[in-house]
Amino acid sequence: MRLISFGAKNFLGYSELELKLAGLDPLILIDGRNHDFADASSNGSGKSSISECIAYALFGKTIRNVEARYGKESIIHTGAKGGTSVWLEAELPTGKLRIERYRQHPEYENKIRAWLDGQDVIRGRVASETDDRIAQLLGFDYDLFCRAVVIHSRLTESFSTVENRYIKSITERLLGLRDFDGLRKYVKGQVDKCGSETAQLEIKLSNTIARLEELESELEALQEKQKTHQHEQSVMGQRLAQEIKACSDKTTQFSKTHSIAKESADKFQGQLDKLNRERQKIKDAASEQDAVKIKAERKQAELGAELRIATQQAQRYTNMSGKTCPECDQVVSAAHVKAKVKELENRLIDLKRKVKTALTVVTTQAESVVKTKQELEQLDNQCGDLRNSVSNSERDAATIAEKLRNERIQLKRLQEQKEELAVDPYAELIANVKALSINKENELAKAQADLKDQEERKRYTEFWLYAFSPNGMRSFMLDGATPMLNQLANFYLEQLTDNTMALRLNTVKSNKDGTYKDKFDIDVTNESGANVLGGNSDGETGCVDLALNLAMSDLLESRIKGGIGLLFIDQALDLLDSSRAALAVRLLRQKTESAWCKEHGIVVKDHVFLISHKLDIQDSFNSVLYVEKHNGTCRLGQKA
Numbered sequence: 001m002r003l004i005s006f007g008a009k010n011f012l013g014y015s016e017l018e019l020k021l022a023g024l025d026p027l028i029l030i031d032g033r034n035h036d037f038a039d040a041s042s043n044g045s046g047k048s049s050i051s052e053c054i055a056y057a058l059f060g061k062t063i064r065n066v067e068a069r070y071g072k073e074s075i076i077h078t079g080a081k082g083g084t085s086v087w088l089e090a091e092l093p094t095g096k097l098r099i100e101r102y103r104q105h106p107e108y109e110n111k112i113r114a115w116l117d118g119q120d121v122i123r124g125r126v127a128s129e130t131d132d133r134i135a136q137l138l139g140f141d142y143d144l145f146c147r148a149v150v151i152h153s154r155l156t157e158s159f160s161t162v163e164n165r166y167i168k169s170i171t172e173r174l175l176g177l178r179d180f181d182g183l184r185k186y187v188k189g190q191v192d193k194c195g196s197e198t199a200q201l202e203i204k205l206s207n208t209i210a211r212l213e214e215l216e217s218e219l220e221a222l223q224e225k226q227k228t229h230q231h232e233q234s235v236m237g238q239r240l241a242q243e244i245k246a247c248s249d250k251t252t253q254f255s256k257t258h259s260i261a262k263e264s265a266d267k268f269q270g271q272l273d274k275l276n277r278e279r280q281k282i283k284d285a286a287s288e289q290d291a292v293k294i295k296a297e298r299k300q301a302e303l304g305a306e307l308r309i310a311t312q313q314a315q316r317y318t319n320m321s322g323k324t325c326p327e328c329d330q331v332v333s334a335a336h337v338k339a340k341v342k343e344l345e346n347r348l349i350d351l352k353r354k355v356k357t358a359l360t361v362v363t364t365q366a367e368s369v370v371k372t373k374q375e376l377e378q379l380d381n382q383c384g385d386l387r388n389s390v391s392n393s394e395r396d397a398a399t400i401a402e403k404l405r406n407e408r409i410q411l412k413r414l415q416e417q418k419e420e421l422a423v424d425p426y427a428e429l430i431a432n433v434k435a436l437s438i439n440k441e442n443e444l445a446k447a448q449a450d451l452k453d454q455e456e457r458k459r460y461t462e463f464w465l466y467a468f469s470p471n472g473m474r475s476f477m478l479d480g481a482t483p484m485l486n487q488l489a490n491f492y493l494e495q496l497t498d499n500t501m502a503l504r505l506n507t508v509k510s511n512k513d514g515t516y517k518d519k520f521d522i523d524v525t526n527e528s529g530a531n532v533l534g535g536n537s538d539g540e541t542g543c544v545d546l547a548l549n550l551a552m553s554d555l556l557e558s559r560i561k562g563g564i565g566l567l568f569i570d571q572a573l574d575l576l577d578s579s580r581a582a583l584a585v586r587l588l589r590q591k592t593e594s595a596w597c598k599e600h601g602i603v604v605k606d607h608v609f610l611i612s613h614k615l616d617i618q619d620s621f622n623s624v625l626y627v628e629k630h631n632g633t634c635r636l637g638q639k640a
């Protein structure tokens with residue numbers, strides 16, 4: 001960061017403040033006079049407020065922390081109307097940053113406004129989000145600024161009074177290791193989570209194995225039962241096959257016998273039908289013969305009647321008393337009578353012959369009828385026999401059919417038994433158990449793979465837990481940075497003390513048992529004084545503090561892209577005597593010289609501000625900012 005300009009309205013002691021750094025010497029002394037007190041007074045003139053303006057513009061916080069302790073409005077210049085505004089412009093590697101902060105401002109109220117190359121960089125609606133964004137753009141935050149940019153006689157703790165643990169934590173923060181605690185906490189959570197997930201997976205795995213063993217036993221038991229069943233099935237199957245064979249044979253035999261009986265019944269029935277037809281014919285013939293006989297008898301009776309009439313006529317003609325015709329009652333001749341008698345006699349002869357013939361026919365027919373009836377009777381007897389045979393055969397056939405039906409029922413039952421026997425009641429159960437076993441084996445494989453992954457993850461998280469632990473990467477990085485700190489601090493201390501003092505930082509070390517020593521000692525050697533830091537004089541301790549603070553500032557510079565380029569030393573030299581203070585000022589000037597910094601491998605400071613009440617160093621400065629206070633209001637002024 002290269003500071004370009006900054007300023008404020010109604011901020012702390014100032015009603016107006018503006019400073020453009022262009023044209024100023026990099027080493028700047030801030031001198032002041034408080035005209036409200038006494039001519040020689042510098043206290044309260046507004047010197048430190050310059051660094052406060054920079055701190056507030058960058059982070060919204062003062063170094064002295066008034067806004068947190070006394071309220072956000074405590075930064076507003078007492079009695080000012082229209083609130084306060086503080087602004088700053090700086091060149092960053094990413095662009096030109098302008099920040100404006102307001103408090104109770106008529107237009108901008110309590111807003112923060114910020115741009116990078118004219119682009120708004122405000123993030124979110126909460127001020128802290130914007131502050132985070134600005135700190136991210138700067139590459140350092142308020143804490144690091146207070147620690148490594150501002151070296152304050154009162155607010156920057158002396159290394160002689162702070163605990164080792166505090167020094168260690170400062171160094172860690174300067175190295176950017178502050179987040180390691182958060183990371184470690186996060187990873188610890190992951191390790192614990194991993195542990196409980198691993199335990200759950202192990203339980204799942206052992207449950208799956210137990211279930212698989214159960215399934216294996218079930219399968220074995222079922223396969224044993226199946227074996228027994230198959231044996232019984234085979235024995236019973238053979239028996240059933242025999243029974244089926246016997247039954248089937250019987251069925252065939254009954255079927256054959258039934259066919260024979262049926263054929264026999266049909267044959268007898270055929271014969272009976274034939275006989276019946278013959279009988280009918282004979283019966284018809286007998287009827288015909290009867291009819292002929294009756295006709296002949298009727299004819300015979302008719303002829304007999306005719307014959308009696310003709311006989312009577314012939315008798316009358318024969319017995320004719322006169323010559324009167326018995327028929328026409330007319331007188332007839334004897335010849336006529338004779339002829340008539342002759343005619344009647346012929347007719348009688350004819351009639352007698354016809355009667356005889358008719359009688360012969362009657363007799364013949366009567367004989368035929370008798371004969372035919374005898375035949376009919378004979379046939380009736382034959383038919384009766386045949387009917388018996390038919391009914392016997394049919395009864396036999398029905399009996400056999402009944403037996404056949406029973407055998408077939410039995411055969412069907414046996415075949416059903418055989419089919420039932422063919423069904424394996426264990427096959428489906430075994431298949432189910434096998435399917436379950438396959439599922440469980442898959443589950444087992446998955447659980448084993450998950451457990452493997454989980455163990456891998458556990459190892460991984462445990463590694464990072466160790467890596468983020470104080471004796472992991474922190475120790476590693478701290479150990480890596482400590483030589484640089486040692487070298488720089490000793491280099492500065494040599495300059496400040498004319499090589500009479502040296503220091504050594506001792507960082508964290510692992511114990512044999514795997515624990516670590518949370519120590520960060522500073523060993524001091526003083527050729528002409530105490531060899532413990534706390535035992536040295538104020539000026540000597542001031543030299544050690546300055547050397548260490550400068551080294552720490554360099555450490556921060558070295559890891560921030562583009563560096564910070566700014567150092568603000570507020571009365572930190574005032575404990576030093578004139579000669580040491582002069583050495584310190586020389587050192588500060590060297591830190592603004594690029595050739596010297598390059599030679600010593602450190603980042604050059606663009607601007608070093610020094611506030612000091614030591615009058616004898618003022619001649620060493622080309623740029624002096626003169627602040628003065630009149631009637632309770634500070635302002636940048638011109639030294640008379």
Ligand SMILES: Nc1ncnc2c1ncn2[C@@H]1O[C@H](COP(=O)(O)OP(=O)(O)OP(=O)(O)O)[C@@H](O)[C@H]1O
Nearest residue numbers: 012013042043044045046047048049075076077078
């Ligand atoms: N809100 C405020 N309104 C008015 N004056 C204030 C306000 N806050 C601080 N001051 C005053 O501003 C003056 C300048 O303070 P500053 O700390 O800059 O003085 P200084 O020059 O550094 O003095 P010293 O040499 O004692 O450190 C002080 O008198 C202080 O009391």
Ligand SMILES: [Mg+2]
Nearest residue numbers: 047048049570
């Ligand atoms: Mg001051």
